[in-house]
Amino acid sequence: MPGSELTPRGASAPRVTVWLIILLALVVGLALWSLNVGASRMSLLNVLTGDPDDRLSKILFASRLPRTLALLLAGSALAVAGLILQMMARNRLVEPSTVGTMEAAALGLLVLAWLAPGAPLPLRFALVSVFALGGTLIFLAVLRRIALRSALIVPLVGLVLAGVIAAAGALLAQQLDLSQSLRAWNSGDFSAVLRGRYELLWLAAGLTVVAMLAADRFTVIGLGKDFATNVGVNYGRLMLLGLLLVAMISASVVVVVGAIPFIGLVAPNLVRWLCGDQLRRSIPLVALLGAALMLAADLAGRLIIHPFEVPSSGLLAVTGCLVFLVILIRGRKQWA
Amino acid sequence: MLPHALRRGLSVTGLLLATSFSAAALANETVTIQHSSGETEVPVNPQKAVVIDWSTLDTLQQLGVTVQGTPSNTAPELLKQYRDGDFIRAGSLFEPDLEVLQSTQPDLIITGRRAQGQYAEVAKFGPTIDVTPDPKDLLGSLERNTRLLGQIYAREAEAEALISKLEASVQELRKLTAEQGNGLLVLTTGGRMAAFGSGTRFGMIHDVFGLPQAVDNLQVGRHGHSVSFEFLLEANPDWLFVMDRDAAIGREGVAAAQLMDNELVKATTAGQKGQIVYLDPVSWYLLDNSGIGVMQTSVETLIEAFSAANR
Secondary structure, X not given: OOOOOOOOOOOOHHHHHHHHHHHHHHHHHHHHHHHHOOOOOOOHHHHHHOOOOHHHXXXXXXXXXXHHHHHHHHHHHHHHHHHHXXXXXXXXXXXXXXXXXXXXXXXXXXXXXXXXXOOOHHHHHHHHHHHHHHHHHHHHHHHHOOOOOOOOHHHHHHHHHHHHHHHHHHHHHHHHOOHHHHHHHHOOOOOOOOOOOOOHHHHHHHHHHHHXXXXXXXXXXXXXXXXXXXXXXXXXXXXXXXHHHHHHHHHHHHHHOOOOOOHHHHHHHHXXXXXXXXXXXXXXXXXXXXXXXXXXXXXXXXXXOOOOEOOHHHHHHHHHHHHHHXXXXXXXXXXX | OOOHHHHHHOOHHHHHHHHHHHHHHHHHOEEEEEEOOEEEEEEOOOOOEEEEOHHHHHHXXXXXXXXXXXXXXXXXXXXXXXXXXXXXXXXXXXXXXXXXXXXXXXXXXXXXXXXXXXXXHHHHHOOEEEOOOOOOOHHHXXXXXXXXXXXXXXXXXXHHHHHHHHHHHHXXXXXXXXXOOOEEEEEEEOOEEEEEOOOOOOOHHHHOOOOOXXXXXXXXXXXXXXXXXXXXXXXOOOEEEEEEHHHHHOOOOOOHHHHHOOHHHHOOHHHHOOOEEEEOHHHHHHOOOOOHHHHHHHHHHHHHHHHHHHO
């Protein structure tokens, strides 16, 4: 196995099935744990054994269940968005938080706070989506104009663009005295998730399903425009679909909980490492692994200084950076 | 009986400075001021004073003094006399504009908490005093700063009057808080919230005003702890104090009230009794309640809230 981790290979059906079962069990286990952990002393057993008074069911149904669902939905959606973006950029080292999508979405929230602070949710979502779309488009447009596309140039271009957008946001926030708010939106955290305040993420789940259904065609995009056109895929339309999916998924997550980094990078790459490159079979694995990572990060955030919380985005950023480095180092031969 | 914090505020040095030095100082036209970063000799009634601290501008306004230089940011409503007009604009609260200080040569510079790290730099450009409050003795610091400003502008009597009025109000408030159960303070920003306890930047609600804490291990860190609504339900405070950070800078639209309007907060004692108090973020956040004007207002607002609950 060593030395061949990152070389593409076909996913054998039994192997995928085994991992599917393992990851499903992991996600179910983490979700149950997530239902069981919170600032109050209530545990799942209380509901099953004790008399479920109003307070217990309130905590479970108003706080813990929505939070757990939000984690599942956001984690899986971001993982799949990362995968789609990687196919579109034809590079596996990019994801929405390293190419400017998330930064642009946070900039959108900032502009909203500035010009229309009381805007209703649909309007907020629409405007933030437009920003996220813009950020992603800039990245892909710049990428098209770069002739020499070594595997490392692509993520670097993304990071530079993300940095520029983040700097623009920081400058505007400084002028508007909203630096702290921008920081909150840039570091996603599920502590304020409640029944009635996360439902936008179901839209992200719907988009994720669309992405899964279109997965085959995105595999073709990954092989290049000429190839895609030759096998009869409408390249332009598919790129637009991919863009919309990535932008709207990122926007829904940023609007509900703030920017969440690295899930879109780590989940697809780990799945490739486990099962190979064939997307059609492995895309459910990517979604499950994304959900598992998101749940694990948020659980850690809830447990480290219980009953207070550490934002899960911070924990993900640290682990995500490490995984990013490992991928870079292990894949060096391949990138060189 | 004066509470501990008050007694410390009337420290020996403060008294000495207030009585013995002022008479002599007037004759020399200078006065030696002991402040948070040392001791500085400053002119009495300075002609070109630059104050890079809203709280100090608030106290000076209460003393009837208008200064020549302010921070460059737009002044809050209560200091609107500084919004327009020919003032020296000396940079942000965190980063004083050293070039402006150099070119204008002020005869007095006053810096506050947010620029404390820059004190040594700033002090190169003129006699500088640092009015950063001692987090362990917020009321004492406020009184000390009010007195020293009174000395500099020869308004000691006015300063003492303001201090006596504030002390009386604080006493009244402490009597009220003694029988009101406990409280918890949260700061909301960008849709998230953090809890603050005793010893933090908003700890005066417990430390000075005497309200017991709903959660007693909340002290660590000036920036508070990120918490969930479930935490609020578990803490179940009798009084919930909410400060909308985004409103501190005039974004009233994204109200913290909206964030707090949910079934978990409603299930707390504070929620059921309607004892959720929205604190004025300009006084509490922007000015740290470190100006004597905003502090007096904050104390009076709380007296009103607690008296209403008693009725």
